[in-house]
Amino acid sequence: MVLDTKLSSMLDNLQSDLHRQGVTTQAKGICAACNKPIIGHVLTAMGRPWHPEHFVCAHCSTEMGTKNFFEHNGQPYCEKDYYMLFSPQCAFCQGPIIDKVVTALEKTWHPEHFLCAACGNNFGEEGFHEKEGKPYCHSCFLEVVSFLCAGCSTPILDNYIAAINAYWHPHCFVCRECFVPFGNGSFFEHNGLPYCEMHYHAHCGSLCAGCHKPIAGRCISAMGHKFHPEHFVCAFCLKQLNKGMFKERNDKPYCHTCCLKLFGPSVV
Known part of the structure; x- marks a missing residue:
């Protein structure tokens, strides 16, 4: 700021001296940064004239001169700051995305960083599956992310029943002896497995030897x-x-x- 003030004062004095000596000076425009006349070198950018030393990055104040720059909301930015401030950020590396971009899961990614969250491989033709905001390939989604059914030991991809500290396909949650579904939703547990009332008592030895029905009271x-x-x-x-x-x-x-x-x- 002190340097700018001194420079502005020098230019004003120079112009005043030239006028006293009968030399006519003509401003080449009004600098877009300092709003003062430009007598010497002029730099034209974004449709406006600038003192060369005043054409700087709006973020880091680096003089850009003939360097590449980007415009945002009428302000010039150097390449580094423009990408850092205004480019989409990669959800994986948090870096700016300059070239191609992948948009998925309401986020943006470098194409080389859009990978399976479990195995780190690229997604093939099967695409990806989402779980808690992370992408997974089909194989990892089945083996790592999805629940395994306690009845058939295969992944559960849709509706499930949570019971006996485990997850079950609805069609697998049946009596483990007769394989009949629990019509009223009630079941009996024995050694971590569901049973109908009859087979529960059979396993527990509480079936009446006379009528072969469960004994609920005195025996x-x-x-x-x-x-x-x-x-x-x-x-x-x-x-x-x-x-x-x-x-x-x-x-x-x-x-x-x-x-x-x-x-x-x-x-x-």
Whole structure:
């Protein structure tokens, strides 16, 4: 600023001296930067005249002279600052994009930097898949990004069911024994797998040996099996038995009376 003031003062004095000596000077224009007449060398750019020393980058103030420059909103910028300030930025390297540009995922990229976020390879004809704002090739999307179904161990690309700390294709979330879907949405879990009520109790050993249905309340354990109390009956007369008050014959329970009648006193 001090240099500009001194230079302006020198030019004013020079013009005044020339006038006193009878030498007529004619301004070559008004400098677009300092708004003062240009007596000596003039630089014309952006349709306006400039003192050569006043034609500088609007950002870094570097004199541009005959260097390449760019115009933005009526201001001159050197190449470096123009690209840095106004060119699209690469989402990968954060550098300015000067030549070709790839626009994807609402961002801009150098073509050589638009790569799979997992393997770093270029995208082929299959294109790319997006997950959380990052691009993935088809292979990596399947193997790394997408959920694997706990039922069939293949990637889940669409709807899924989250249950038992895992993800499932809807058609894979079925009883692991009979493969019937859970119609009402309820299921039973055993060792990390879903089961219908019947097969859950079968795995847990809580099916009634009499009616082969689940035991939800009280039960009687006898002969290595479990029974609803009302289903633990004499195999012959069907009278309800009490634990400890029966006889076993050929893996079947009998009351004392029927056991004596059918098998004789030797087994009583």
